[in-house]
Amino acid sequence: MKLNLRNPLCIFDLETTGTNITQDRILEIAVVKMMPNGDIVRKANVLNPTIPIPAESTIFHGLKDEDVKDKPTFKEVAKDYARFMEGADLAGFNVMKFDIPMLVEEFLRCDVEFDYSRRKIVDAQKIFHMMEKRTLAAAYRFYTNKDLINSHTAEADTEATMEVLLAQIERYDGKDVTDSLERKIGEIKNDVEVLSKLTVSGLVDLAGRMVLNEKGLEVFNFGKHKNKVVTNVFKEEPSYYDWMMNGDFPMDTKRKLTEIKLRSFKK
Template identity: 75%
Template sequence: MKLNLRNPLCFFDLETTGINIAQDRILEIAVIKMMPNGEIHRKSNVLNPTIPIPPESSAIHGIREEDVAGKPTFKEVAKEYAKFLEGADLAGFNVLKFDVPVLVEEFLRAGVEFDYSRKKIIDAQKIFHLMEKRTLSAAYKFYVGKELIDSHTAEADTEATMEVFLAQVERYEGKPVTDGLNRPLGEIRNDMEVLAKLTSADMVDLAGRMIMNDKGQEVFNFGKHKNKAVMTVFKEEPAYYDWMMNGDFSLDTKRKLTEIKLRNFRK
């Protein structure tokens, strides 16, 4: 279909060294500019981030140190992209939480004016979540084919959840499961041990402040130490344990923190 555009609309995506908006850098940028008359213009670059590329990031997007050697930095192409995006609105998937903030940070570091406040920003992920609800009522309608009556009463919600679960196992049994990076996780089976591993295998504490990484290590899942091993943080910054123990964290989280610390202390 043809979009009804008053201004050019730039779809864009970034690959970065990580997910810290303030510290990480752009490795690759791609922009597709749709003009009101239907013309399409494209611009993309692989960039030298000027900081190391963590192996875990390379595992996601496949860009390694050797791929960026000799490539321009963002600062060197910033004016080109500012001009390409000038007068255009922005669109992408999850751009509000990540891509736009990272892009703005890079323009600010480069000292190039980029006034996003005058642009309309459209996030396809937001539309997806608005239109394809992820509520129990929506799941009941999708899997069971019925409307959920008396939603938000414990009895009705429990009955509905059981029916949804039974329908899920029947519908998906034998089908492979992948994560957000398309890596295989296993397959759906009528086996509670298998299903538990698929849905909660990486859980350390119930609040999700810590999870298990691919190496079987407990890592933090929030804040400045996100993705860093818990014991590595405690060794490098011993006061962090005290800060969490005195902070507004759940008792379960504090209990798990103490278990991890004592287990490693005994080694």
């Protein structure tokens, strides 16, 4: 199928050192430029982010510090990409929430002009979510081929959730679960403990302000200490505990934070 275009359309994706727009950096950029005449031009680079690549990030994209140490920096290719994407509209998956803000931030660091406000932007994820609803009613219809009656009443939604869960187990029992790199991370089994580890793993508090890293240690999942071990932060900046305890955080988060602090004192 040929897309109707008035301007070139640059579909792009980024791999990064993390998800913090101001602190993280681009590791890989790939652009597919669709031309109004049907031609397609491609441009891609693996980049040296100039900062260490966290292990948590490597899990998703597979890139390590040694893989990128001899690659160009974004600053070295920024003008080339700005020219390549000049006059083109933009598209991607989840592009408005992450990729465009990250790309613009990198261009600004290099003093390279990239005005997205004059371009049309298409987010394929938004279309996906608009057309393939991620609601209980949509799941109920997908797994049971029935319409959910009295949706948004607690009783009907509870019964529907039970049917969805049973249908999921029947459909997927014994099938592998893979990550974004198609590496196996588990298997669907008719076992609540297995399902729990697959669907709710790594959370320390319910708000997700703290999570477990790959070593099973509690790390902060937000702010200036993101990805830092909680107990190490307490040693380096003891006042951070008081700031969180006096801040607008859920009681569950504060309770878990206190448990970690007391445990570290016992050691």
